[in-house]
Amino acid sequence: MASPCEVHVADASRDLAGRVLEAVAGEARRIERKWSRYRTDNVVHEINTAGGRTVTVDEETARLIDYAANLFELSDGRFDITSGVLREVWKFDGSDRVPTRAAVAAVLAKVGWRRARWRRPELTLEPGMQIDFGGIGKEYAVDRAAALASAISNRCLLNFGGDLLATGPPADGRPWRVGIEGLAHPTRAAKEIDLKQGALATSGDARRFLLKDGKRLGHILDPRSGWPVEGGPRSVTVAAPTCTEAGMLATFALLHGPDAEAFLAAQGVRHWCLH
């Protein structure tokens, strides 16, 4: 998950809280093991080292790939799980080392969901292509873990690195009080939100960026061009019934750059943008 994960359980005995924690942590670890691109023993590794070979995936992975394919269409190609290879030329470490157009173009040849062949449950990538579930995995984990937690207690709040989901309020009539991290002061909330149930997911570029000639380049890359999306908000938070939906809408919004707010307004969802 690459971030601290926690679950809050209200009005619970030590035993109950322990069971919720076990369920949530167990599910988070399972998903991490299954789809982390850093591991060499999972289906993602198999796909990424297949070298043009067809790989048959399990039911859960198939559902996730179906979802990613849907997202690709819905976002007009802005959301693309094959865009991960761009990290070979883009290192967002705060320096001014921006890649050349030629370098980006070279890597871009290995990006594009259209180049992949998906005939459920068989996935065939061109040699050199890679898939990366990083954009969906954390939010999916929150939803799955929350489903397991709600079977035990309905007063849980999950927080996986800023992606939140409340299964229900901590007490009747009272909400969870959560904050959206500010840009200037990370420890001080820019906005405070009362959450009774549902999810809040945040996408942003507060920490990873490049700075060249006074221009700040955020780490959200447009897979169609290979270059960072410009002119958008630095952080987008969306409220939705599930964390996956909230996360995807937040990501889509950022991918729309300057049209982010208009995009979110068109969806009719509660959102907050920080510039």
Next chain:
Amino acid sequence: MQLKKRKPMRKLRNVGTPLAAATCALLGQAAPRTVDAQELAPWDFDTSFLIYSEADGRVQDLSLNGIARKELREDSFLNLTFALDSLTGASPSGAAPSNVVQTFTSPSGNASYTAGAVNPVLDSTFHDQRIAASGSWQWPVTRLTLMDVGASISNEYDYTHLGVDAKVARDFNNRNTTLSFGVALASDTVDPVGGAPVPLAPMLGLGNMASKRGDDSKDVTDFLIGVTQVVNRKTIVQLNYSLSNSDGYLNDPYKILSVVDAVTGSPVPGPAGSGLYRYLYEGRPDSREKQSLFGLVKHDFDGNVLEASLRYMTDDWGVDSQTLDVHYRWGLKDGRYLQPHVRYYSQTAADFYHTVLFDGRPVPQFASADYRLGEFDAITLGLKYGMPTKKGEWSARLEWYQQTGNADPAARVGVLTNLDLYPDLNALIAQVSYKFGRR
């Protein structure tokens, strides 16, 4: 995956519904739960309308109040309050009832009013509007120390108040213990209708202002030291000691005392040509020192809260009082609640409280017949109901307040023996409030 020929897409299509449907398919959920997320407003508001109504034609007060609170930066708050009051009705003047009709000169000196035989003497010549406002700023000086500074003003027809206050609170013991210290300074100006009367001077006839002077003022200094202690997860206690010193004009300019015959209890004639019986304007000392000890405990019983407090007060005017105040907040479903309230109050009379003065005896240095300085018990019974709404909370309360006092036993002579020298005070309090904003 084969491409279908795409029409040029509108940039901002609504993807919400297909996204929700796709997410449903991914997560395998039949019906997604709804989302309930509300951004907190920057301001907290608390407003109320109150009606205070005493029986027997006495005082009525309509009051509009508001508090606004804003968080300026983390843990730093700005508080603003305002109050508007409209007072009507009649107030006991301190004169004793008698078996004859009594005539009085109104405070302005331009009119007179009467009290029928046997009836309590009420002065109905005042109607007043009062406006008050205050502001305070609270901020953390260090992580464990909170500072609060504030100012207040109020104005009514015959009274102006200006005040400043400061308080510092420090946490100890893992924030389980808080020590507070506060100071308040006030400077009030009294400009009574007709002028402030000379203490213990006689009430004169229409147009005669010889017993009256101009305006006057008083200064009040308050100190408070307190400790708050968390006892356990469900209990908190507070103990405060306060010292208050007032200096200056402390009289009630509209209160008088009756001078009666020591044997018959009947009023005696007033100054020649005034057409009045003999009444003296009250005179209190020009300083007062009050001390009080206040203790409070709040305990949670699984969502129901009991709050009980006890206050002892003593001052150098000879008044001692005890107050016991209990609230029980009974939580109902969905955040609604019912809160019964009982308050018991008891005070002794001031040393210079006299129900009446006797003709022929030396006039004391200080004297007042103001029922509020007499010996009495008071009880309040109330019920409050609260109901949260999407953005706030409505509440309404109804309380009944009754004061039962004892007149000076020495006053029961002659005709005064069977008259009601200390009528009960019965008042109804109704308040409707609405809170909205952050909390």
Next chain:
Amino acid sequence: MTGIRRRLAVCAALAAAGAALGGCAGVEPWQRDVLARPDMQLVADPLEAAADEHIYFSKEASSGGQGFGGGGCGCN
């Protein structure tokens, strides 16, 4: 005057007791859920408290205790 001195002594003793109590009671920060509730605050309803303070200040000889009187008035 002795009455006042005695009362001062009582209150000093109570304060000392309070301080001693401080040493053995209390909760950890994560146990403050109940105490953080609005209805468990020392002054849960400031407008109600202010209204009551004003009424009783006008009708009785005592005032304050939990806080200062916020503003005087010529209440009669």
